[in-house]
Amino acid sequence: MENPARLQKAGRRDRSSPDLPRLLPALLLSLAxxxxxxxxxxxxxxxxxxxxxxxxxxxxxxxxxxxxxxxxxxxxxxxxxxxxxxxxxxxxxxxxxxxxxxxxxxxxxxxxxxxxxxxxxxxxxxxxxxxxxxxKHWAFTRIERPSVPAGAKHPIDAFVRAKLAEQKIQPSPRADTATLIRRLSLDLIGLPPVQDTEMGRHGDAESPSQSAKPPVSASVESVALAKDSSLSASPRLSPATTASLNYEKEVETLLSSPHFGERWAWDWLDAARYADSNGYQGDPERTMWPWRDWVVQAVNANMPYDQFTVWQLAGDLLPKATIEQKLASGFNRNHMINGEGGRIAEETRAENVMDRVETTGTVWLGLTMSCTKCHDHKFDALTQRDYYGLYDVFNQTSEDGKGRSGQAAPAMDMSTPAELDRSRKANAAVNKIADEVDAFELKKFPRPEGKPLTESAAFELPGNLPAYIAKTIPRNRGVDPLLEAVGYFKDKDPAYTKLLQRLLTAQREKASASSAVTKVMVMDTLPQLRETFILDKGAYDKPLTTKVSFNTPSVLPPLAKDASRDRLGLAQWIISRDNPLTARVTVNRFWQSIFGIGLVKTAEDFGVQGETPVHRELLDWLAAEFMESGWDVKHLLRLIVTSETYQQSSQFTVQGSQLDPDNRWLARGPRFRLPSWMLRDQALALSGLLNAKLGGPSVKPYQPEGIWEEATFGKKTYVQDHGDSLYRRTLYVFWRRIVGPTMLFDGSTRQVCAIKATRTNTPLHALVTLNDTTYVEAARVLAEKVLSAPGDDHQRLRQAFQTITSRAPKPEELVVLQKQLPKLRAQSAQDAAKLLKVGEAKADPKLAPAEHAAWTSLCLMLLNLDEVLTKE
Known part of the structure; x- marks a missing residue:
């Protein structure tokens, strides 16, 4: 129940009124x-x-x-x-x-x-x-374009202001320019505005920061825009003002940036469950990164979303499919692969098919399909037959579920000459060392001439060793057998152990070289289609007698009569103008990425258990506009960020806390903590360390020792990269599925489809942002730039603050920093040498170590300010 003050504000009677009993039913009805x-x-x-x-x-x-x-x-x-x-x-x-x-x-x-x-x-x-x-449930009705309410020039603002007026809530004034430009840059390209373009890094010419130029994360116009006092004084953006023209120009600059694709690819990789390994025990590597790069390129090229959808669901089925179209179909091979010992291949294959059904249902339809693999849905009009009707269309690829390779057929060979050469050399090294082991074992385990090792003492060894040694020639011994043999003979025969260790190292390199040969798992279609039966409670080995063929859920519009009964037909149905879900679900996710919460809060569920949107007319208008614009993603984002709704201040007011604590009515701008991947990219960009290279194999930056070994029982060893690879965007960081990148928090596990980011708030996050090597190194390099520029402490403090926050410091903030600096100088005197060695970028020897360390601590402190960790 609302409090009396709020009831009076809404024109209702105070609950203390003597007429309350008579009015209670009506009051309760109005509150509901x-x-x-x-x-x-x-x-x-x-x-x-x-x-x-x-x-x-x-x-x-x-x-x-x-x-x-x-x-x-x-x-x-x-x-x-x-x-x-x-x-x-x-x-x-x-x-x-x-x-x-x-x-x-x-x-x-x-x-x-x-x-x-x-x-x-x-x-x-x-x-x-x-x-x-x-x-009918609102989300299952055909999308029709609602009329735009009068009262605002921008359609988004018209819908939002109409709702705010109904609630008697006032919109917030426009955000100040510096905040707005930073917000825009982070939203569109995932990087902050880099205004510090004149300060270059001094030091070793071979330093990684020298060879990798920092990206242009925001245009030169943004700097001028931030200094435009007339814009700062304006409480609203008006299309007639010069400032607005500058803002719109900045929007276009960011939309055309090559970093746009990198920012928006991240959300898609979460949805697509992209990773660089299979998951499960052993967690073998895979080389799906060319598909990841295709996503970045497609987003940068503003590929229409309907085409983006068709290529990924059925690119291989398009007439005369190109390499690029086949590559795009790798979307459906990004799932985990269970190759554990004793695993039944058909069980793995069935689970992979189910994963494709459920991922497709979540990404494009916003439906909780997983419920229906075992029984009819308890809430939505989705049946088990509906589930297996979709199962059938994904059940026709030649994938067999066997083995544990991260390059399981069908796969497309995209190897380079260098990769093939490495693999050839690794094979040769194994054969050479295996011959030495074979010769040694002829003496160590004597047997009659011409007889196998099974007739020697090797066959009397304990455990699995007879099978590993007596029954397997050295060149065919894998990593696991060799690990066991090395452990057994370590204290019994040092010479033999040394040979086995060399073979183990060579076999590891062979396996690494083989898995590194770039092969991308893609989709294909069997010449003889499989039959599909409903599975009892989803069990792969319990098919019922009910045979099904591909069909779409009966609660939704049917397939066109002339549609092909395959994945291409499914893809074309998904992007059909009559499909009530795809555009709504997609627009809602883009809105969620910008505002932190979707117009429908339950972005993963548009069924009857999902939320009915507060701004339903706005969602439908945007969905209709999205489709009728040719599924133009950049057009959609341009619409959102040029609205006054987006450009409002995010300042939290008393009225807002009482009437709209979650900002569902959109009376203020978005404000929430940046995702951890963006925080890392921000630190690299602000320091000038960021390597702006696009694409390529995944990289391995700084990571604490022993993480992989602990998670894989010593079978996987993390080998850190060096040089420019340390400073690539987080999008390109190697993602081991059973233990993700250690510098990330609140991220997807990339084990299943995830379209809704987790956002928590715990002091433990500061263990990363205050202590991780990347953040400390970024602060150190930035401090070096500040100290290398002319000026006194006051000027340097201003420069450091403005570089990191994208705004000028207030006088009282400068006072605080000036008081802190002497304390940092005193604290850094003893630990300076240690602090300046963090990271591979070499410190400038011309700078006084204690002074450099003090400013490093100050820059690190600024990188951890709430407003820097937050999108204001």
């Missing part, structure tokens, strides 16, 4: 409904969420679990008896049950742990009294 719905109850918005949350579990789509032969998710079934009698609420069994005080009759039952509020009961009663008008 959005302000926009006071005049009419909307089934999809107001009624269905109540039924879905409290009734569908027992009386919903799942026929096997339905109780009392009562169905409330279907209008015909719900109104067939006396359950719902339109216009006769008091005679309707539904109303009798929900108002009952008898624990044997009341619904929901006490055992269900569900309970209707008084407001919800009154709303259901009012709905039936008014005729129980039914409706």
């Amino acid at each position: 409904m959005p302000a926009s719905a006071m005049a009419a109850i909307d089934f999809s918005r107001d009624i269905q969420p109540i039924l879905s949350e409290n009734c569908y579990h027992c009386h919903g789509p799942d026929a096997a679990k339905r109780k009392g032969d009562l169905r409330l998710d279907d209008e015909k079934a719900a109104k067939s008896g006396s359950t719902i009698l339109p216009g006769k609420a008091d005679e309707s069994e539904l109303i009798k049950r929900i108002f009952s005080h008898d624990p044997e009759e009341v619904m929901p039952t006490p055992k269900s742990n569900r309970k209707l509020t008084e407001a919800q009961r009154q709303l259901l009663k009012q709905w039936i009294t008014e005729g129980a008008t039914w409706g």
Whole structure:
């Protein structure tokens, strides 16, 4: 219930009024409904969420679990008896049950742990009294473009301002220019504005920071824009102002930046569950990075989203498919691969097919398909047959589920001459050392001439060693057998152990070279299609007799009559103008990336259990605009960032905290902590260390020792890269699936599809941002630049602050920094040498170590300011 002050603000009576008992039902009804719905109850918005949350579990789509032969998710079934009698609420069994005080009759039952509020009961009663008008779930209705409300020039602002007016909430003023430009740069390219273009790094010419020029993360115009006092004084952006023209020019500059694709590829890699290894025990490497680079290139080229979709779901099925189109189909091979010992190949293959169904359902349809592999959905009108209708279309690739390779067929060879040469040399090295081992074993394990080792003492060794040694020639021994043999003979035969260790090292290099030969797993289609049967409870080895063929969920528009019955037909159905979900789901994710929360909060679920959007008309308008613009992603983002809604200050107000704490009405700009990958990129960019190279194999920057070894029982060793590779964007960091990059937090595991970022707030994050090698090194290099520039402490403090925050410091902030600097100088005197050795970039020997260390600490402190860690 709202407090009296809020009720009075909304034009309602104070709860202390003597008329309250008489007005209580109406008051409760009004509280249960959005302000926009006071005049009419909307089934999809107001009624269905109540039924879905409290009734569908027992009386919903799942026929096997339905109780009392009562169905409330279907209008015909719900109104067939006396359950719902339109216009006769008091005679309707539904109303009798929900108002009952008898624990044997009341619904929901006490055992269900569900309970209707008084407001919800009154709303259901009012709905039936008014005729129980039914409706289709809002997300399953065809997308139609709503009329834009009057009152604002920009369509987004028109919708938002209309809702704010209904709620009697005032929009926030425009953000100050420095904040706005930083926000824009971080949103569009994932990097902060780099205004410090004149300070160059001094020191060794071979330093990584010398050979890698920092990227232009924001254009030269942004610097001028930030200094435009007339713009800063303007509370709103107006299309008629010069400032607005500058802002729009800045938007275009960032949209055309090569770093645009890198920023927006990240979200897609999370959704696509991209990684550089298979996962599970052993976690073999894979070489899917050419697919990752294709995504960056496609996003930079502003490939229409419908084409982007078709290529990834069915690029190999396009007429005369190109290498690029086949490469794009690697989307469906990004799943984990379970190659553990004793694993049944068909089980792995079936799970991979299921992963494709569920990923496709989440990414493009926003549906929780995983429920239906075992039974009909309990809430949405999705059946088990619907699931296996989609399963069938992904069940026709030649993948067999065998082995543990990260390059399992079908795969496309994209190897380079250098990779092939490395593999050839590694094979030769193994053969050479294997011959030496073979010769040694002829003497160590004597046997009759011409007889195998099985007739020697090697066959009497304990454990698995007879199979590893007596039954396997040296060149065919793998890493695991050799590890066991080395451990056994370590204290028994040092000479033999040394040979086995050399063979182990050579076999590791052979395996590494082989897996590093670039082969990208892609999709294909069997010449003879598999039959698909519904699986009992999703068990791969328990097919039922019900045979199914490809079809789309029956609750959604059907396939076109002339559609091909394959993945290409599925892809074309997904991007059809009649599909009610794809554009809504996609637009919502872009909005979520910009504002921190989608117009639909449940970005992964657009079913009846998902949230009904506050700004439903805005979502539909954007979805229609997205499709009718030719699925133009840059056009969509341009629309969002040029709106006044986006450009508002993110300042939290008292009114906002009371009326809209989560900013769902959009009365202020977005504000939330930057994702950890963006924090790392920001530190590298601000220091000038960032290597702006696009694409290529994944890199291995700084990482604490022993992490991989601990997670893989010593079978995988992390070998750090050096030079420019240390300073690549986080997008290119090697991602081992069972233990992701150690410098990241709140990130996806990349084990399954993830379209909603986790955002927590814990002091443990500072262990990374204050102590990780990359952050300390970035602070050290930035401090060197500050000290190498002319000026006194005051000027240097201003420069350091403005470089890192993208704004000039306030006088009181400078006072704080000036007081802190002497303390840092005193603290750094003893630890200077150690601090200046952090990272590979060499420190300038011309600078006094203690002074350099003090400014390093100061820059690191600034990198950890709340406003630097946050998108304001």
